[in-house]
Amino acid sequence: MPPEPSSERRSERARRAVLDAVYELATSKGYAKLTIEAIASRAGVGKPTIYRWWSCKGAVALDALDERLGAASDLPDTGDVAADLAAQITSVTAMLTGDLGRVYRGIIGEAQSDPELMETVREIIVDPRVRVCRERLDRAVAAGQLRADVPTAVMVDLFYAPVYYRFLMGFDDADVERSGDLVREVLRGLSTST
Amino acid sequence: MPPEPSSERRSERARRAVLDAVYELATSKGYAKLTIEAIASRAGVGKPTIYRWWSCKGAVALDALDERLGAASDLPDTGDVAADLAAQITSVTAMLTGDLGRVYRGIIGEAQSDPELMETVREIIVDPRVRVCRERLDRAVAAGQLRADVPTAVMVDLFYAPVYYRFLMGFDDADVERSGDLVREVLRGLSTST
Amino acid sequence: MPPEPSSERRSERARRAVLDAVYELATSKGYAKLTIEAIASRAGVGKPTIYRWWSCKGAVALDALDERLGAASDLPDTGDVAADLAAQITSVTAMLTGDLGRVYRGIIGEAQSDPELMETVREIIVDPRVRVCRERLDRAVAAGQLRADVPTAVMVDLFYAPVYYRFLMGFDDADVERSGDLVREVLRGLSTST
């Protein structure tokens, strides 16, 4: 994702130091007090080195976040789609209410005024997780557990929406964690049973 | 909502000029380029006058937005709760995809790093609209149109979540406007009918 | 000396409070930190009340200083002009190295960029003291103790110059107090004796 001025000469040491610094600063001081200068200073790196590889502080933070999130993992498939989704939501809300969530919130905030950053957020963070979720939903539809007349792309939005809504609109952590309850109700309308 | 250093001596002229300036600048230049200096300059007002009555640019913008939104209006009550809610969602998405929406998006973005501002956003903008929505839902529950075992507070979140999710996560305007479709599906799971 | 917007309705209470406040602030915080706002606040007086009667903070401070200096008093006349002048210099340097001196120094500093204020300083503070000094010198010339070919106006400048020079050019208090020694040497060149 870095805009690569081309080269394999890039210093891995500097990359590591920057990503570590941005994470430590973002979680300790808060995303708002995160500055390129502070990152450079903390990482023992020159500012141009940061600008060479990232376009703005959101991009750096996003890289650091992505690295710590790890790859999007497949949803479990126990046969019980409701339980599988619930497990997924639980894992997502756990992340959002932790240190990584605070960083993520800051990035999304900045991205409200930076469409390009927002686009990158979706590519890096959201889309992969949406994709694995859709795959599980597709199987559930194929198994006749979920209605076939609602696109799974729509279903995915319905699942994530309550979580993000509470996460981004200032609900406290407990409410964010409880958003699984909302998802359960959504699911009821999408089930073929009853 | 301004933190009022107390007084009726406040100049209405200055207040008006500031609110007008902030709206014009936010919609023309974009929320990110909005600065207190630019507001002061455009409004023909001293910076201290702004800081006297507002805590940050988000607070000023919020006041300007609130003023233009007008009071939260009651939902229509045609007897058909689904249609009434759909009308409400349409009106909300129309706002969000317009000029006011761009300002609102900027405010919410800033509020991601400013819990106090977020709190104010909810008090001023969100809560009143949630309240009138709940009242309509309460009547629908009483009329036996919606399930009584789901708190209407939860239902409201389910209605607003898809709209805000798409609004804040970089979906394009067309998708935001289509979020009424998601709400329709949500409603199906909350209805008492089959 | 106040520029009198005309009136006997002037509040003596306000005048007193202002002059007291300016003196206390100037001696405690230093002349540089003296501001019209601080004076008004400390005196319990509105800023316009100050601007009504004085043109700038230097003018206020000058009034306060003048009041505390009291009227210029005649030099003693023991018959020994050298001794009489030495006594005068001692009294002047004592003032300059004390609290009043710090205020005076600030006023003169401000007056370097305000010719009108400088003019007033000379009228109020310097000229009266020069006058009484000249009178004593005139008598000494008449008595044949001092040369008649040097105008007493020039002599006065020669007496005051070393004191002011050290006072205004950053010599420490001890050196200012010792400037009487310089005056003694000056006097030798002005005496008729040997």
Next chain:
Amino acid sequence: MPPEPSSERRSERARRAVLDAVYELATSKGYAKLTIEAIASRAGVGKPTIYRWWSCKGAVALDALDERLGAASDLPDTGDVAADLAAQITSVTAMLTGDLGRVYRGIIGEAQSDPELMETVREIIVDPRVRVCRERLDRAVAAGQLRADVPTAVMVDLFYAPVYYRFLMGFDDADVERSGDLVREVLRGLSTST
């Protein structure tokens, strides 16, 4: 003399532009209207660049003044100490009554409330000129032209005092230029002859 945050990386271009700007502004608008912002703007330089190298506007102005004064030059030594000193006084008063004098007056005024600046003024401007004057006086004493019982350090003060006194106490330029007359009288008391 700038407080050097250390480095040879300093931009000579910026230094020159600042010193030129401060001189032009001080002589055209007057020292009182000189501001750091105006200097920065006129010089095409950022304000932080000024604050990086100088502590206050007085320090900048002092540098500009010093540069234009050039090094303190030795007094002439024609053998006639009175004539040599008179020449020196003439050159000093010429400076004081010109453009540079107006700048100098402003600096000294500001220094009345800033002991550190005053100290620097003496180091940079006064002391070097006092030193060369003392050297000439030392030779005159050795030659038996001046009394040996008065320290030359004291004599120097006696020579400069009248000039500075008139310069700083609001005498008009003609009087400042005439202060050589006072010096002549002082000299009479210091001579060995008759």
Next chain:
DNA sequence: AACTAACCGAGACGGTACGTCGGGTCTTAGT
């Protein structure tokens, strides 16, 4: 094995905006 090109650290630079202070004017209430 030396060359050379790119990246590296450091940090000064021209700027923009910050949030604050104080100046001097004006308005409002209250003696």
Next chain:
DNA sequence: ACTAAGACCCGACGTACCGTCTCGGTTAGTT
């Protein structure tokens, strides 16, 4: 009518960061 109070417009303050631009110094891959 003059006062106390304080809001107002304005200009400047000194600071924080921005993103850019040199600087040497190191470090690789190439010759």
